[in-house]
Amino acid sequence: MKLNDLQYKMLLNTIWEDWSKDRAKDELEIMVEYAEKTAFFSRMYFGVGTACTASFVQQALSPIVLDIILPINETRDVVYIFPAYYLIDDRKYRSLIILHLTYVTIVAYYVFVGCDTNYVCVVQHACGQIAVAR
Numbered sequence: 001m002k003l004n005d006l007q008y009k010m011l012l013n014t015i016w017e018d019w020s021k022d023r024a025k026d027e028l029e030i031m032v033e034y035a036e037k038t039a040f041f042s043r044m045y046f047g048v049g050t051a052c053t054a055s056f057v058q059q060a061l062s063p064i065v066l067d068i069i070l071p072i073n074e075t076r077d078v079v080y081i082f083p084a085y086y087l088i089d090d091r092k093y094r095s096l097i098i099l100h101l102t103y104v105t106i107v108a109y110y111v112f113v114g115c116d117t118n119y120v121c122v123v124q125h126a127c128g129q130i131a132v133a134r
Contacts, residue, residue, distance in 0.1 A: 031125075038125070045113065045120070049113055060079055060102060081102065
């Protein structure tokens with residue numbers, strides 16, 4: 001394991017130990033308040049991120065769906081989620097390219113959400129500890 005991995009594991013173990021301790025009722029209420037803030041921020045971040053990711057994916061997938069539902073005599077323009085240059089014919093393989101870009105966008109979104117919500121959790125826990133210590 002790398003040094004950062006060990007430090008992060010130690011940080012999460014410390015948070016776990018802090019929650020495992022017997023605390024006074026008022027201290028526990030403060031910590032629960034900050035844990036509820038963590039849950040709220042994480043859910044908001046996840047919800048807003050999901051809406052943004054869905055709008056990007058919808059923008060890319062709508063020409064394919066419209067070609068199936070409401071076909072016209074010509075192919076609709078290719079719309080990519082982000083600029084990507086493949087060394088293949090993007091007209092011939094546009095469905096596979098768009099599906100790949102969609103997959104990459106969704107995976108990147110989940111990585112960002114995971115990292116950022118962990119950061120929020122650590123920061124809110126630290127804020128709770130400071131509030132307990134006054």
